[in-house]
Amino acid sequence: MAHQVTIKDIAKILGISASTVSRALKDHPDISPKTKRMVQAFAQKVNYRPNALALNLRRSKTNTIGIIIPEIVHHFFSSVISGIEKVAYAAGYNVMICQSNEDYNREVIDAQALLDNRVDGVLMSLSKTTFDHDHIRNLIDHGIPVVFFDRAPNEIEADKVFIDDFMGAKIATHHLIATGCRNILHLAAPSHLLIGQRRRDGYIKALEENGIQFNPDFIIKCDTRDDVFANAGKILQLANQIDGIFTVNDSTAIATMQVLMKNGIRIPEHISVIGFGDGPNANICYPPLSTVEQKGTEIGKEATQLLLNQIENTEDIYKPTTKTITPVLRIRESTLM
Amino acid sequence: MAHQVTIKDIAKILGISASTVSRALKDHPDISPKTKRMVQAFAQKVNYRPNALALNLRRSKTNTIGIIIPEIVHHFFSSVISGIEKVAYAAGYNVMICQSNEDYNREVIDAQALLDNRVDGVLMSLSKTTFDHDHIRNLIDHGIPVVFFDRAPNEIEADKVFIDDFMGAKIATHHLIATGCRNILHLAAPSHLLIGQRRRDGYIKALEENGIQFNPDFIIKCDTRDDVFANAGKILQLANQIDGIFTVNDSTAIATMQVLMKNGIRIPEHISVIGFGDGPNANICYPPLSTVEQKGTEIGKEATQLLLNQIENTEDIYKPTTKTITPVLRIRESTLM
DNA sequence: ATGAAAGCGCTAACAT
DNA sequence: ATGTTAGCGCTTTCAT
Numbered sequence: 143m144a145h146q147v148t149i150k151d152i153a154k155i156l157g158i159s160a161s162t163v164s165r166a167l168k169d170h171p172d173i174s175p176k177t178k179r180m181v182q183a184f185a186q187k188v189n190y191r192p193n194a195l196a197l198n199l200r201r202s203k204t205n206t207i208g209i210i211i212p213e214i215v216h217h218f219f220s221s222v223i224s225g226i227e228k229v230a231y232a233a234g235y236n237v238m239i240c241q242s243n244e245d246y247n248r249e250v251i252d253a254q255a256l257l258d259n260r261v262d263g264v265l266m267s268l269s270k271t272t273f274d275h276d277h278i279r280n281l282i283d284h285g286i287p288v289v290f291f292d293r294a295p296n297e298i299e300a301d302k303v304f305i306d307d308f309m310g311a312k313i314a315t316h317h318l319i320a321t322g323c324r325n326i327l328h329l330a331a332p333s334h335l336l337i338g339q340r341r342r343d344g345y346i347k348a349l350e351e352n353g354i355q356f357n358p359d360f361i362i363k364c365d366t367r368d369d370v371f372a373n374a375g376k377i378l379q380l381a382n383q384i385d386g387i388f389t390v391n392d393s394t395a396i397a398t399m400q401v402l403m404k405n406g407i408r409i410p411e412h413i414s415v416i417g418f419g420d421g422p423n424a425n426i427c428y429p430p431l432s433t434v435e436q437k438g439t440e441i442g443k444e445a446t447q448l449l450l451n452q453i454e455n456t457e458d459i460y461k462p463t464t465k466t467i468t469p470v471l472r473i474r475e476s477t478l479m
Numbered sequence: 480m481a482h483q484v485t486i487k488d489i490a491k492i493l494g495i496s497a498s499t500v501s502r503a504l505k506d507h508p509d510i511s512p513k514t515k516r517m518v519q520a521f522a523q524k525v526n527y528r529p530n531a532l533a534l535n536l537r538r539s540k541t542n543t544i545g546i547i548i549p550e551i552v553h554h555f556f557s558s559v560i561s562g563i564e565k566v567a568y569a570a571g572y573n574v575m576i577c578q579s580n581e582d583y584n585r586e587v588i589d590a591q592a593l594l595d596n597r598v599d600g601v602l603m604s605l606s607k608t609t610f611d612h613d614h615i616r617n618l619i620d621h622g623i624p625v626v627f628f629d630r631a632p633n634e635i636e637a638d639k640v641f642i643d644d645f646m647g648a649k650i651a652t653h654h655l656i657a658t659g660c661r662n663i664l665h666l667a668a669p670s671h672l673l674i675g676q677r678r679r680d681g682y683i684k685a686l687e688e689n690g691i692q693f694n695p696d697f698i699i700k701c702d703t704r705d706d707v708f709a710n711a712g713k714i715l716q717l718a719n720q721i722d723g724i725f726t727v728n729d730s731t732a733i734a735t736m737q738v739l740m741k742n743g744i745r746i747p748e749h750i751s752v753i754g755f756g757d758g759p760n761a762n763i764c765y766p767p768l769s770t771v772e773q774k775g776t777e778i779g780k781e782a783t784q785l786l787l788n789q790i791e792n793t794e795d796i797y798k799p800t801t802k803t804i805t806p807v808l809r810i811r812e813s814t815l816m
Numbered sequence: 817a818t819g820a821a822a823g824c825g826c827t828a829a830c831a832t
Numbered sequence: 833a834t835g836t837t838a839g840c841g842c843t844t845t846c847a848t
Binding site: 143144191199204216220223236238259393396428 | 480481528529531532533536539553557573574575577578591592594595596621622733758765776
């Protein structure tokens with residue numbers, strides 16, 4: 143097992159001091175060209191690599207970004223990670239990932255572990271069970287910048303990156319209207335959830351902007367596959383009054399299409415259906431689902447960029463920004479052209 | 480911004496030496512109960528936390544596991560990460576994730592970065608463009624244990640964890656036969672890919688074990704959604720000679736069902752279909768797909784366990800193991816009961 | 817142009 | 833029972 147060669151090793155072998163080696167390696171002007179060449183050539187030969195642990199301790203800087211995420215196995219979140227990873231890597235940072243599993247206690251421990259390891263910054267999305275934010279304040283108090291994505295606490299001033307749910311819902315509904323729909327059903331998430339509320343508002347706004355009277359009967363709380371089956375009767379009963387459906391997420395849209403088609407309703411000829419999310423199954427279902435792309439990768443990239451700005455601008459006092467990413471329409475075959 | 484309190488700080492305030500503080504904090508028997516109480520109480524009060532950077536350097540041990548994975552946004556791989564994360568966390572380790580993006584050069588850089596950071600071990604799955612393994616040997620030469628999952632090099636002796644593709648295919652085919660199928664089509668991956676070959680062999684073996692004559696016409700190279708559409712004619716032509724289809728992955732199965740149903744063939748009444756993978760869409764498609772679960776989480780857990788064994792058993796020479804995870808059948812509605 | 821020494825925070829011989 | 837010292841690998845003043 144090969145021992146990692148250190149600056150001291152090089153110094154001893156070359157018969158010079160460690161400080162000279164250190165300087166030579168980083169091209170310090172004081173060092174004579176001859177010494178530099180010698181040291182650099184030798185270092186190369188023995189495959190010298192600085193010990194990151196020692197550097198970290200010395201500089202109190204790790205070039206590592208911490209991530210706290212509710213769950214990794216989820217298309218949206220894994221896309222975010224992927225985006226983070228890309229930008230972080232390009233800037234010379236590593237990523238340390240913690241999964242809270244939607245558990246507040248775990249999130250607290252994760253935050254502490256990242257602090258203990260002196261990560262240079264933290265990107266996080268709150269767990270569903272997090273209502274207290276002392277662990278986050280603790281990070282910030284210790285000078286660790288935090289940027290939130292997707293799920294952020296109102297109580298904390300920090301950079302935040304969101305998808306624009308309102309706009310996404312509006313765009314989706316506009317698309318239905320533009321392709322001729324006039325009576326549009328919305329399958330919604332409960333309105334105590336922010337996304338439920340925002341997407342619902344976007345839907346209503348789009349109707350309004352097109353001079354379509356909003357009909358409260360055309361909103362059903364129904365945001366999971368099972369919900370759709372439970373509400374199948376209600377949906378089918380409305381089927382002959384409507385010509386479009388906007389659902390709060392893709393899996394609801396897909397289940398809805400299945401229920402409708404099973405009952406002889408053709409999509410999009412009789413009813414157009416549009417979802418929200420653009421996960422992998424939007425392409426695989428039948429018919430391929432028109433939907434709104436949630437842009438996880440871009441959210442991850444943006445959040446990381448904001449974090450790096452903060453990490454590298456240590457100078458002045460930082461004014462928190464909130465960035466809103468506008469989702470884009472993915473038109474497939476479940477809506478008319 | 481709160482300065483992190485150090486052992487030295489505590490020592491100074493309490494008027495004792497740093498070593499006494501250090502010992503008191505870890506309940507060293509030499510320290511008097513009185514001093515211990517004093518130190519521990521004070522440490523608690525000021526929320527003392529050991530600096531992981533200093534510990535890492537001192538012990539040349541980071542309690543961090545490195546992961547190199549081809550891509551994060553992929554159900555199988557993200558499940559593996561999730562499994563890794565669980566076991567690692569329970570054992571007090573953090574995870575550092577690198578995404579090779581199926582790029583050999585990136586993989587080399589990632590390996591080096593993990594080495595520089597002195598991770599205690601590495602879990603990896605090779606990128607598709609990796610044919611040289613010096614970067615991996617480099618890790619091992621420097622005493623960093625490496626465990627592979629899913630994609631491993633034959634040339635390297637190391638722990639490896641795989642899903643048993645052969646067995647999975649056999650189980651799937653057996654299930655079709657057990658539910659009455661006799662003429663089973665296999666939509667296969669190219670046989671130069673290991674999984675293509677192994678799954679194909681499992682299919683043939685199952686036929687054999689049931690005394691069913693293997694018909695070479697009943698294997699079509701077809702392993703993507705687009706492939707299915709391209710081969711739709713061929714598949715439909717065989718439709719009246721067959722009663723079951725085993726596909727090499729789920730998306731192929733789903734596309735096949737769509738083609739068949741569009742042509743009036745009922746599933747599973749006319750033809751049963753079974754896939755391989757059990758990604759999120761197996762539940763969402765219509766009809767819900769019977770398939771073979773690839774057990775990503777379990778693979779991640781097993782691999783991590785093997786790695787931890789190696790990290791912690793530094794004593795004797797290590798004899799590499801290969802672990803094969805047997806996949807399990809997920810029976811849904813695309814096959815008969 | 818180079819070297820010696822101190823220090824980042826912690827621990828573990830080695831004193832006493 | 834406690835303190836002193838040295839050292840993990842590196843950088844950086846401060847000499848020379």
